[in-house]
Amino acid sequence: MQEYxxxxxxxxxxxxxEKVLSQFLSQNQRKTFNKGxxxxxxxxxxxxxxxxxxxxxxxxxxxxxxxxxVLQFAPEGWLVNDRESLYYNKPSKYNIEALENTEVFxxxxxxxxxxxxxxxxxxxxxxxxxxxxxxxxxxxxxxLLSATAEERYLTFIKMYPDILxxxxxxxxxxxxxxxxxxxxRVRKELATRNFKK
Amino acid sequence: MQEYxxxxxxxxxxxxxEKVLSQFLSQNQRKTFNKGxxxxxxxxxxxxxxxxxxxxxxxxxxxxxxxxxVLQFAPEGWLVNDRESLYYNKPSKYNIEALENTEVFxxxxxxxxxxxxxxxxxxxxxxxxxxxxxxxxxxxxxxLLSATAEERYLTFIKMYPDILxxxxxxxxxxxxxxxxxxxxRVRKELATRNFKK
DNA sequence: AAGCCTTCTTAACATAGGTCAATGCACGAT
DNA sequence: ATCGTGCATTGACCTATGTTAAGAAGGCTT
Numbered sequence: 001m002q003e004y005x006x007x008x009x010x011x012x013x014x015x016x017x018e019k020v021l022s023q024f025l026s027q028n029q030r031k032t033f034n035k036g037x038x039x040x041x042x043x044x045x046x047x048x049x050x051x052x053x054x055x056x057x058x059x060x061x062x063x064x065x066x067x068x069x070v071l072q073f074a075p076e077g078w079l080v081n082d083r084e085s086l087y088y089n090k091p092s093k094y095n096i097e098a099l100e101n102t103e104v105f106x107x108x109x110x111x112x113x114x115x116x117x118x119x120x121x122x123x124x125x126x127x128x129x130x131x132x133x134x135x136x137x138x139x140x141x142x143x144l145l146s147a148t149a150e151e152r153y154l155t156f157i158k159m160y161p162d163i164l165x166x167x168x169x170x171x172x173x174x175x176x177x178x179x180x181x182x183x184x185r186v187r188k189e190l191a192t193r194n195f196k197k
Numbered sequence: 198m199q200e201y202x203x204x205x206x207x208x209x210x211x212x213x214x215e216k217v218l219s220q221f222l223s224q225n226q227r228k229t230f231n232k233g234x235x236x237x238x239x240x241x242x243x244x245x246x247x248x249x250x251x252x253x254x255x256x257x258x259x260x261x262x263x264x265x266x267v268l269q270f271a272p273e274g275w276l277v278n279d280r281e282s283l284y285y286n287k288p289s290k291y292n293i294e295a296l297e298n299t300e301v302f303x304x305x306x307x308x309x310x311x312x313x314x315x316x317x318x319x320x321x322x323x324x325x326x327x328x329x330x331x332x333x334x335x336x337x338x339x340x341l342l343s344a345t346a347e348e349r350y351l352t353f354i355k356m357y358p359d360i361l362x363x364x365x366x367x368x369x370x371x372x373x374x375x376x377x378x379x380x381x382r383v384r385k386e387l388a389t390r391n392f393k394k
Numbered sequence: 395a396a397g398c399c400t401t402c403t404t405a406a407c408a409t410a411g412g413t414c415a416a417t418g419c420a421c422g423a424t
Numbered sequence: 425a426t427c428g429t430g431c432a433t434t435g436a437c438c439t440a441t442g443t444t445a446a447g448a449a450g451g452c453t454t
Binding site for chain 3: 425426427428429430431432433434435436437438439440441442443444445446447448449450451452453454
Binding site for chain 1: 258260264266267268280281283284290309310313314317320321323324325327328329330331332334335336337338339341342343371374
């Protein structure tokens with residue numbers, strides 16, 4: 001579980017003077033959460049953007065029947081926020097919870113906008129990040145539309161082998177949109193099939 | 198079926214001088230497609246961004262079993278492109294097809310970047326667009342994870358009543374991730390239920 | 395007007411995956 | 425060491441949705 005500072009995230013992706021950068025990023029934007037803590041509760045307003053420097057977050061909703069649905073996991077180097085709150089001042093539909101002791105760097109919309117104005121390179125980079133995020137979401141939608149439980153699981157293993165080891169299995173099931181018992185069954189089936197070969 | 202020019206899209210969302218704008222946007226970026234035409238075939242490289250000025254597009258994949266899955270519909274005022282191609286120079290997984298006679302305004306990455314550099318307001322606006330798109334995709338994922346066929350359909354009706362009338366029902370089913378026959382069943386069920394009340 | 399697509403519907407049947415309940419296991423707290 | 429809690433597994437059963445196949449209603453095309 002490495003650590004990944006936000007400043008490092010920036011300097012390793014865009015050309016920018018360390019000093020210029022430091023004027024944007026103050027130490028007090030860093031915050032620590034313990035395993036089990038909530039960064040955001042559904043119903044809250046959430047106008048911050050969280051960059052995970054260390055640890056692991058999950059963003060999830062709870063439906064009327066009380067079931068949880070994982071929208072995303074966020075390990076080191078990932079950004080999480082609630083767009084509904086950030087751009088429409090609406091209460092969030094999603095909880096954000098720390099699955100491990102987690103350090104986040106907290107950004108607000110104004111800082112992002114300021115960075116974009118002052119550093120055109122950042123604007124381009126941020127754009128790519130957003131587009132990349134969209135790409136991921138689209139691929140996930142495509143998977144949810146077309147793939148069986150087994151296919152979804154296999155894709156997950158390939159894409160996020162690290163996360164697989166850091167979260168309980170039922171959360172993976174929740175991310176995949178299947179029941180935990182079903183995932184158990186899929187795994188059993190895969191195991192016996194591999195054994196036979 | 199109204200018409201929505203890209204220039205109008207910009208001027209109605211950001212403060213910008215018409216003349217400044219016109220230097221970016223030339224007439225030859227406009228293109229017309231007939232119903233049934235393909236703008237992009239899966240496997241193609243697609244480095245353009247399409248803004249729909251008139252008409253209707255759909256972006257969809259075809260899985261190994263030959264089934265189509267609609268990633269999105271794009272009526273007037275919507276942007277479509279393939280991020281996989283645009284940012285990673287990879288062949289597209291998705292087809293883009295004109296469902297009606299359609300006029301699109303074609304942008305490439307460079308124009309977007311230039312607009313962002315020259316017009317900070319555009320950068321902010323574009324950012325909001327991308328974030329809004331992410332928000333939509335997240336909500337759709339959440340729906341796919343948690344909702345039954347009926348709930349998905351009801352949500353679709355509320356969100357896209359216009360599109361409902363412009364595309365065949367089986368495409369809606371494909372967008373919702375259910376079989377056309379299932380959608381038929383859902384509709385019947387809804388009809389009899391409303392009748393009983 | 396006839397014939398041909400395409401779409402939608404319906405019904406019978408099949409199945410992946412959900413639900414419920416019981417068991418066992420691992421691990422942290424006492 | 426023991427208890428309790430949360431997680432994973434398993435099996436029996438159930439249900440929503442997929443599949444297959446057929447027929448009916450429009451709407452193009454010739």
